[in-house]
Amino acid sequence: MIEVKEIEKRYGRKKILKGVSFTAEKGEITCLIGINGVGKTTILKAIMALTPLHKGQILIDGKPIDKHSFEKITFIPDSLTMLPHMTINEAMEFMKDFYTCWNQKRANELLGFFRLDPSSRISSLSKGNTAKVNLLLGLALDVDYVLMDEPFSGIDMFSREEIANVFTSHLIENRGVIITTHEIGDIEHLLDKVVLLDDGLVTKEFSAEAARENEGKSVIDVMREVYQK
Amino acid sequence: MKKYLQLVNFEFNRIVKLFTVLLGITFVAQMIGVVVQSRSYLNLANEKMYKEMMPQAEFLESFGQMSFLQIAKSSWFFGPIALCVAGVAFYIFFIWYRDWIGKNTFIYRLLMLPTSRLNIFFAKITTILLMTFGFVAVQLIMIPIEIMVLKAMVPNEFRLDLGVMEVVTSIPELTLIFPSSIMEFIFNYGLGLLAVSVLFTGILFERSYKWKGILAGLLYGALAVVVLLLPLLLHEFVLNNFFYPIELLVLEIIMGLLVLSASIWVSGFLLKKKVTV
Amino acid sequence: MNVNFNNRDPVYQQIVRYFKEQIAIGEIKPGEEIPSRRELANRMKVNPNTAQRAYKEMEEQGLIYTEKNHPSKITTDNEILGQVRTELLVEAVDQFVTSVRSINVPVEELLDMVKEKYTENSEKEV
Numbered sequence: 073m074i075e076v077k078e079i080e081k082r083y084g085r086k087k088i089l090k091g092v093s094f095t096a097e098k099g100e101i102t103c104l105i106g107i108n109g110v111g112k113t114t115i116l117k118a119i120m121a122l123t124p125l126h127k128g129q130i131l132i133d134g135k136p137i138d139k140h141s142f143e144k145i146t147f148i149p150d151s152l153t154m155l156p157h158m159t160i161n162e163a164m165e166f167m168k169d170f171y172t173c174w175n176q177k178r179a180n181e182l183l184g185f186f187r188l189d190p191s192s193r194i195s196s197l198s199k200g201n202t203a204k205v206n207l208l209l210g211l212a213l214d215v216d217y218v219l220m221d222e223p224f225s226g227i228d229m230f231s232r233e234e235i236a237n238v239f240t241s242h243l244i245e246n247r248g249v250i251i252t253t254h255e256i257g258d259i260e261h262l263l264d265k266v267v268l269l270d271d272g273l274v275t276k277e278f279s280a281e282a283a284r285e286n287e288g289k290s291v292i293d294v295m296r297e298v299y300q301k
Numbered sequence: 302m303k304k305y306l307q308l309v310n311f312e313f314n315r316i317v318k319l320f321t322v323l324l325g326i327t328f329v330a331q332m333i334g335v336v337v338q339s340r341s342y343l344n345l346a347n348e349k350m351y352k353e354m355m356p357q358a359e360f361l362e363s364f365g366q367m368s369f370l371q372i373a374k375s376s377w378f379f380g381p382i383a384l385c386v387a388g389v390a391f392y393i394f395f396i397w398y399r400d401w402i403g404k405n406t407f408i409y410r411l412l413m414l415p416t417s418r419l420n421i422f423f424a425k426i427t428t429i430l431l432m433t434f435g436f437v438a439v440q441l442i443m444i445p446i447e448i449m450v451l452k453a454m455v456p457n458e459f460r461l462d463l464g465v466m467e468v469v470t471s472i473p474e475l476t477l478i479f480p481s482s483i484m485e486f487i488f489n490y491g492l493g494l495l496a497v498s499v500l501f502t503g504i505l506f507e508r509s510y511k512w513k514g515i516l517a518g519l520l521y522g523a524l525a526v527v528v529l530l531l532p533l534l535l536h537e538f539v540l541n542n543f544f545y546p547i548e549l550l551v552l553e554i555i556m557g558l559l560v561l562s563a564s565i566w567v568s569g570f571l572l573k574k575k576v577t578v
Numbered sequence: 579m580n581v582n583f584n585n586r587d588p589v590y591q592q593i594v595r596y597f598k599e600q601i602a603i604g605e606i607k608p609g610e611e612i613p614s615r616r617e618l619a620n621r622m623k624v625n626p627n628t629a630q631r632a633y634k635e636m637e638e639q640g641l642i643y644t645e646k647n648h649p650s651k652i653t654t655d656n657e658i659l660g661q662v663r664t665e666l667l668v669e670a671v672d673q674f675v676t677s678v679r680s681i682n683v684p685v686e687e688l689l690d691m692v693k694e695k696y697t698e699n700s701e702k703e704v
Contacts, residue, residue: 101625122412123577124509142415153410155315169307170414240619245626261589261624281588281628290585 073097074119074145074217074248079128081114088114090272091128098216098248101239101262105253105295106269112252113149116219119250120147132217143173145217148210150225152202156195160188160205164212171213179212182243186234200231207235217248224253236262260291268298275299304416308424313431316392320432323388324439327381334377335447339454342367346459361459368461369448369468373475382478385436389429393497396425397504401578408578418572419565422501429497433490437478444468495557498564499525505568509575521567525560532556581622589624593632597641598662601652608654612642 074096081089088111096102104112117123119130121137132141154163160183168174183190186204194205203223210218224232238244239262253259260280268276275298283289289297345364349355372378400408411421444465452460463471469479480486503518510517532552536544544552583592600606612633613621619629633650636642640658644650653659678688 100627117578120413122409124575139415139417142413147409147413149406149409151404151406153406155407156405170304236623237620240623240625242616245616260585261583261628264625264627281590284586285588288586292585
């Protein structure tokens with residue numbers, strides 16, 4: 073379980089996170105929803121210790137993050153984390169060199185799944201394919217938790233569909249996933265849990281299926297209620 | 302340790318292009334220097350001896366023999382060395398900033414590697430050292446080759462042959478790069494390593510705290526200089542030449558190690574707790 | 579297995595309902611193997627946890643059964659299969675009755691109309 077406890081973060085004078093708390097379970101897809109600039113990316117970065125916090129604490133399976141955690145949790149940002157002049161093969165080689173949890177079999181499977189040519193240079197890829205390479209490099213790690221920043225934004229419809237398929241496959245199964253999005257759109261059915269963020273705080277944390285079952289409300293209905301109050 | 306070596310290998314591969322280009326420029330420019338300097342000397346000799354009918358002995362007396370020093374003092378020789386020095390100086394900064402700037406955010410990957418983040422620091426500083434020693438070593442190989450070309454161009458009687466050591470030790474600027482004693486080597490390159498470690502710390506301050514970080518970096522640099530000079534200053538101004546030279550040296554080495562450890566510790570802390578992507 | 583889910587009913591219930599409909603129209607036969615939950619999630623584009631929940635619900639209702647180390651199968655219990663048919667039918671009729679009641683037609687007239695429409699439609703289909 074990932075526990076985010078009362079985290080606070082300022083950029084200059086501006087408070088971005090004013091005490092955000094939520095949890096994300098293993099084996100579930102948790103979605104952070106909020107408008108752009110609400111600090112979703114900052115939360116993911118903070119979980120990975122890529123940016124310092126002013127207050128609060130984040131625990132992964134009960135422990136603060138350290139160097140060993142990176143074999144258990146990975147982050148797929150919305151920009152590429154490999155050198156552009158590398159080929160996909162070289163990028164995979166790099167991952168294999170540095171991570172013991174790298175799973176080449178899974179990587180090959182993902183290559184097929186996304187129909188990527190491993191000899192192509194990363195800088196020559198389309199936006200959709202770049203996003204897929206990014207996903208590939210993250211998902212081929214045998215980690216318990218995967219964080220994805222806006223995996224669906226700014227890419228073409230077909231890539232979107234292919235990426236959505238990842239979420240219903242064994243590639244994600246049994247892992248804990250946190251994704252961020254500013255528009256829930258067609259991924260409603262993929263989510264287990266929704267965390268709504270507004271003005272630096274969690275305004276609501278709920279199970280998508282429970283909202284439908286108990287209140288007959290879609291995720292968007294709940295959002296409408298929360299944001300239009 | 303294995304991850305550190307992998308990182309060094311990786312970082313070095315990233316500069317190999319720049320490195321070879323600079324070496325290529327150095328080699329070509331210095332070769333041109335050898336040819337140009339030799340030619341102009343020979344032209345001068347021709348002019349004096351055949352047009353003005355100056356006897357060879359008189360020519361050698363008034364213009365001297367051609368030696369490698371004339372080449373080594375020309376900008377054909379020094380220019381590329383300065384370029385390499387500038388290259389290293391530039392790369393000290395670029396080796397960090399290249400991971401942050403532009404579209405690719407490779408720093409994410411580096412910071413998410415399952416290894417101590419200090420290894421990134423060590424790998425980058427090692428790369429700078431490797432680059433520096435690489436230039437120095439190749440330069441040392443180039444000089445004898447250049448001397449050979451000189452020998453082929455200028456006839457024996459017009460030439461004063463010097464060994465590599467003689468060339469290197471007779472130009473003060475070169476002794477900085479090619480120290481003649483072990484002590485000097487430790488001193489020059491130790492100081493260089495210290496400077497790089499302090500600069501790296503400064504860069505990490507900036508990467509952690511942006512504008513305030515620049516200030517913190519400058520303060521840290523100033524502090525490092527003061528600590529390093531402290532024994533000398535005390536010796537000179539407070540204690541009235543209290544120390545023997547050897548004691549002073551030991552003190553300086555201790556201070557140097559202190560500054561180096563402080564840089565490593567602070568950098569490690571910043572990388573682990575404060576740096577932001 | 580293309581299902582258009584609505585966003586307001588629990589997805590797992592929509593899956594259960596889909597299976598019931600398929601059983602009722604004979605698209606899925608009694609005793610037939612059903613896809614694994616992973617396969618189902620993939621084909622229906624839902625979260626594997628949801629697929630799991632749907633199967634659990636179907637198991638509880640006796641619609642499917644699992645023998646050790648075998649894929650789950652649709653029940654062959656005629657009583658349950660009959661119930662499914664009745665359940666869907668009752669539901670549909672209930673809906674129909676609710677919407678028709680507001681128009682206030684005598685029941686005989688309504689039944690005649692239903693009969694006429696129903697046979698007309700099935701003749702067309704044939």
